[in-house]
């Protein structure tokens with residue numbers, strides 16, 4: 608027996624500024640190539656008819672319009688940096704229509720940060736309609752979501768941390784500058800890896816392109832998408848330089864892979 612198929616949509620492949628960068632007139636920011644146009648980093652996973660959003664990026668509304676999203680069943684948060692969270696208010700359009708709360712999942716510290724930044728959302732006094740209705744869930748380890756095991760992957764993100772997520776043989780690993788050994792073991796046997804690969808030059812809080820490629824090589828992943836990209840990457844030009852099995856993610860990109868049957872965590 609095989610489980611339902613697992614589909615990934617890259618909602619946003621860009622770094623925190625998005626590309627084009629405001630006020631920048633470089634070749635990539637001025638490029639007519641659609642794959643050089645990058646909204647803030649986010650992804651949509653679908654299995655069994657459910658839509659699972661990873662992060663509510665600053666550009667969430669535009670991403671949802673572009674992909675024709677009319678509901679969300681759940682949100683998994685990686686961390687609480689602005690580019691991954693600031694689209695949260697637009698969830699209210701969905702919860703207003705359905706009348707049901709959307710479950711959100713994150714590590715304790717991320718939930719605390721979100722609840723502090725957006726206290727109006729979690730206030731009991733504000734009228735519903737002006738805020739999204741969200742049901743808060745703390746991620747402490749693997750959990751079952753709509754029949755699939757979701758495995759959190761603890762990551763080093765500069766001086767902070769974030770959570771990647773693995774579902775079946777797909778892992779989504781942003782934002783990160785290092786992967787602890789205990790987390791690497793959770794990434795064995797992947798079919799698809801989506802990984803933070805900011806730019807060519809070093810950065811304190813993100814993998815470079817070559818570091819991300821090295822992670823994919825060590826894990827022997829057959830297909831890797833590099834995401835959270837800056838305007839240093841010119842999609843057509845730099846794609847030609849990537850090794851086989853590695854490509855730059857782009858907004859609106861989709862792929863479907865068979866996912867295994869759920870196991871109890």
Ligand SMILES: [Zn+2]
Nearest residue numbers: 623688690782
């Ligand atoms: Zn980010």
Ligand SMILES: [Zn+2]
Nearest residue numbers: 631633636838
């Ligand atoms: Zn630029």
Ligand SMILES: [Zn+2]
Nearest residue numbers: 686688764782
């Ligand atoms: Zn970040």
